[in-house]
Amino acid sequence: MRACVIGAGLGGLLAAANLAKEGFEVEVYEKLPYAGGRFTNLDYRGYQLSTGALHMIPHRERGPLGKMLRQLGAGVEIIPSQPQATFRIAGKDYEYEELPSLFSLRDKLKITKILAMLKLGKATSDESYRSWLEKQIKNELVFKIADSFTGWSLSLKASEVPAKEVIAQTKNINKLGGPGIPEGGCGGVTKALVEVLQSEGAELHLKQRVTAIKQNGRAFEVVAKEKRNYDIVVSNAGPKVTAELAQEILPREYARAVSRIKGxxxxxxxxxxxxxxxxxxxxxxxxxxxxxxxxxxxxxxxxxxxxxxxxxxxxxxxxxxxxxxxxxxxxxxxxxxxxxxxxxxxxxxxxxxxxRNSWPVNRAPSGTHLSPATPVEGLYLVGDAVKPEGWMETDGIAAGVEEALRHIRASY
Ligand SMILES: Cc1cc2nc3c(=O)[nH]c(=O)nc-3n(C[C@H](O)[C@H](O)[C@H](O)COP(=O)(O)OP(=O)(O)OC[C@H]3O[C@@H](n4cnc5c(N)ncnc54)[C@H](O)[C@@H]3O)c2cc1C
CATH class of the missing domain: 3.90.660.50 (Polyamine Oxidase; Chain A, domain 2)
Structure with a gap:
């Protein structure tokens, strides 16, 4: 079986490495001259800046990404953050457990209740995290802490993300713990994944933009520098670009729906x-x-x-x-x-x-749950627009790749 992966960002590399390990003949097309997309390093005078991420993995080695890297045999050490977080309030730094000490006894009781609800994963309505919090407490500092958390991890205000998404994420933080830093930063992860691709015989074509995905009988015809046929196509180029590339074969309503997603x-x-x-x-x-x-x-x-x-x-x-x-x-x-x-x-x-725009923090805001399966059988999406509920950032990407693989295994 021949698989084409469009884009060598983290989503594409994880999908390609898994498919190659499972016996597919894999070719990856990347329009840029490097692999890693928004998850690799830019060396600037010895400082390892990054193309996107802040060199952190949300649940260090314990989350979906850490687990997938281990299963693939990608040798990356993820150093747990110590402490996981502090909060600077009125010039002083507090650890998470110390935060209740900042509030009156009445608000402390309310905060204890909120923390318990976050831990137990209650609240299923579609309201925003901010509205949900406002029902529990009226305290500006609590709202600012909430905005700071969602701003850092999701690039959204608490009023822009559904409460149930934040609650599901907090549950995962409570279960798996907070972030870690991969040795070598984002670039360390990308390098290890490219090595897995090489050892599995997958081909990585850099500086090759895919310009169309068509269907040729049961096969897909992918147009880059040349036209080649594949049994399946996994696109890491984001839902909007994918819908444009596959405009001849994807239903119009689908393209219209994904074009409305704002990053x-x-x-x-x-x-x-x-x-x-x-x-x-x-x-x-x-x-x-x-x-x-x-x-x-x-x-x-x-x-x-x-x-x-x-x-x-x-x-x-x-x-x-x-x-x-x-x-x-x-x-x-x-x-x-x-x-x-x-x-x-x-x-x-x-x-x-x-x-922003085509190089955002997130191609779909957290709380959008797009399936990796498209209306065309054999055409799948991976990457930061395809994250299952409760999984943020790169752990969300790995969880989405796992979901895409489940679909592929069920059909092929
Ligand atoms: C400022 C910032 C901070 C962040 N901090 C963190 C963090 O600390 N921890 C964390 O876990 N996450 C973080 N993230 C999120 C993380 O960086 C992204 O979720 C992740 O890198 C996205 O990977 P992806 O594979 O979905 O997309 P991308 O990395 O964008 O990969 C898609 C690839 O497809 C290629 N492509 C597109 N169209 C075509 C085409 N037609 N033909 C061929 N190739 C094509 C692109 O060139 C690109 O390389 C951060 C993001 C930003 C921007």
Whole structure:
């Protein structure tokens, strides 16, 4: 059986490696000159910046991605973040368990109830996380903490994500634990997956954009530099691009429905620091910052991500649709200077990257549950628009690939 994978982002690489291991003859087409999409490194003067992600895996080695990498034999060590997170409130850092101490006795009781509901996975309605919280408590700091969490992990405000999605995600955090940093950052994962592809005999064609997916009898005809036939096609190019590529064979209503999906946008600021500004390898949530939702300093886990004795600090902020990008960047930089009074003395901004439109933070906002199976049998979707409920970021991608593989195994 011949399988074509369109796109060598994390979703495409995971799908291709699994299919190759299961005996398919696999060819991967990637339009860019490198593999990894938004999950690989950009070396800048010894600092390992990234094409997208903040070098973190949501549930470290315990989540769907860690599990899949192990099953594939991709040698990647994922270093657990210690602590998983802190919260900077009124200039002081608190760990998650310490947060209730900030509230009155009455609100403390309400917060204990909210935490129990999040842990037990209650609330099934379609309301937003913000509306759900407002029913339990009226406290601005709680809402800011919620926005900071969803802004960092989903690039959405709490009012933009369904409560049941956040509750399902929190359940997974409680069960599996928080993030970890792969050795070598995102690039370490991509490199290991490309090695698996090579050892399984799969072909990776870089700088080859696919321009059409057609059907030729029972086979698919994929048009890149040449036209080739395959038994199945797995697209990592995102649902919109896939619908355009396969416009001759996909129903119009499907194309119309996926064209309405709006991605989540964000801004990442990468900073070189002469000393550790954060001092730990978890996430610093910044609920009181004007724009920045959170910050990490991955060199506390893997020092090789920056030149010797230097540190790499990265901030993330949600970007609202239609916002003035220049102003949002200025506000993000202002937040960094406010959060770290010694910023000017020890830090230098390396890069400001804006993620939106065809290169977003998420091709579909969390809470959108698109099936990996399309209306055309044999044509599947993988990647960050195809994440099952409760799984965020790259763990969501791996869980979506697993679901796509279940569909493929059932049919082939
Ligand atoms: C600022 C930011 C921070 C993030 N932080 C984290 C984090 O810390 N942890 C985490 O887990 N996730 C994080 N994410 C999310 C994570 O980076 C993405 O979910 C993931 O990289 C997306 O992978 P993908 O395979 O879905 O898509 P992509 O990486 O976009 O891959 C799709 C590939 O398809 C190729 N392609 C498209 N069209 C064609 C075509 N016609 N022919 C051939 N090739 C084509 C593209 O060039 C691309 O390489 C972050 C994202 C951003 C932007």
């Amino acid at each position: 989540a946008a964000g801004i990442k600021i990468s900073v070189a620091c002469k000393k550790a500004m954060l001092g730990h390898s978890g996430v610093l949530f910044t609920p009181e910052a004007e724009r920045i939702n959170g910050i990490n300093e991955v060199t506390n886990a893997d020092p090789s991500l920056a030149p010797r004795s230097e540190h790499l600090l990265m901030s993330h902020q949600r970007l609202a649709e239609g916002a003035d990008v220049k102003r949002e960047i200025e506000l993000g930089l202002k937040d960094l200077r406010r959060l770290f009074p010694e910023f000017k003395k020890y830090c230098r901004v390396l890069a400001v990257q804006v993620y």
